[in-house]
Amino acid sequence: MKKVLLFLCYVISAGLFVGAYEIDYYTAAKLGMNRWVNFNTAALMEKYPLDTMVLALGVAMLVLIAIGAVRWVARKRELRIYVPVTVFAAACAAVWFFHFRAISGVSDNHAYYFILLCEGLGGIVLALIAVFAGRKKRGETSKNDA
């Protein structure tokens, strides 16, 4: 059951990254989609503080990655290889997130909110995998499956 859940989480994360890529690609390639996204994002921006929400998403990702990384460092001999790999992948997602936010924040395409949303959520799912995989179960004393 745990393995199934783990697999599903990886699939969800991958789906979110692919979604971010597709939004980026199609809003750049298709004028109509780009302008539809701009129109609807403008309406959302009036209702919600999208900039703040995106920043909060990025900060949440960083915090979870940090927890996951600390847990791995503390228990690395007991944890399987996929934990550090997941932490690394989440860290890469975070770097890309903030880099894209920095360059797109000065661009004129509102699609980047949706791109960052997908990308940020994908990174958070990966970071959560690392956080839960690295936790010590109650009463645990010996090497344990993550």
Added chain:
Amino acid sequence: MKKWKKFLVLAISGVMIAMALAGCGSSSEKSDSDAKVEDVSTRTVYVSPQWVNAAQNGKVKGYKNVKVFEVTYTGKLKDSKSYKKGHVPGAMLIGDTDVEDAVGSQEEPYNLLKPEVIEANLLKHGITKDTKVVLYGEDPSGVARVAYGMIYDGVEDVKVLNGGLDAWKDAGYDTETDVNKAKAATDFGVAVPAHSEYWTSMTDAKAKLQSDSNFKLVSIRSKAEWLGKTSGYSYIDRAGEPEGAVWGKGADSAADVNGYMKDGKVVDLKTLQNGLWKDVDFTMDNHLAFYCGTGWRACVPFLICYQEGMDNISVYDGGWYEWQMYGDNPVQVGDPASDNCQHTTVSQLPTDKAAKN
């Protein structure tokens, strides 16, 4: 007998040599070094692939250093699938977003960027007022948009490969996949915009509709858009036309300029006057301010007229998109020549006319 045989051999050899020499003189499908290309002037916009090829090979006087650009929406390699698949040899990339706004706010509703910004973007692509530019791309209206932006800012000689890459390939020319990058220039050479007269703002359009009987605001939108049945766009909720506009036809939908094309190529003014514009409510003596939804389609008839030397032309850049942003703007819904035409304001329009994706 021997003499007769000698004569026969000589005669056959002579015929064979003559045939071989005649074959050397004929040009192959791909070799058109002797082909005559059309004469063009600085104002000529739409040119043939043969002309572009000859210009690139230095066979057209004054066009030795012509720069060819493929137009995509962003002009970035990662977004330009068509460029990566294969492009005109030597072609570089340029984007519509190099000349126009990409956000669509009320302050800049997908209009041309500030002239200084266009200038800076053109300089990044190595384009100055004196650069001989050839543009092409998948979307004729997108290409026309960039050409219009360049002319507006001050580039004196802008050509468009009529028929795009398909015409290039049909002419038998090769494509390449090498990525070519422009060397930036520093001095544009003229104060920008050099041709502000080609750009009509919403304020100007409204004022001239009231005060100048020679001014014609020409909608080149599709029939459904003209009659107010649809806005034509998924991101525009209201349908209608500015009060006082006349119809120039030209599109079957918001995404094409089929009325201005024949066999994949943009037609000339004479063809338009004898066909699509035979029975319209404007003449070539009027000041014609073309508009559409957001300014792309309108650039095609602008260029058709521009290349004939007409200067009594412009583009109302904001189009219906900008007009319907202001509740007090007067609108007409339906054919103004009919009794069914509704005359109202934007704020009274229903908001369920967005096109479905």
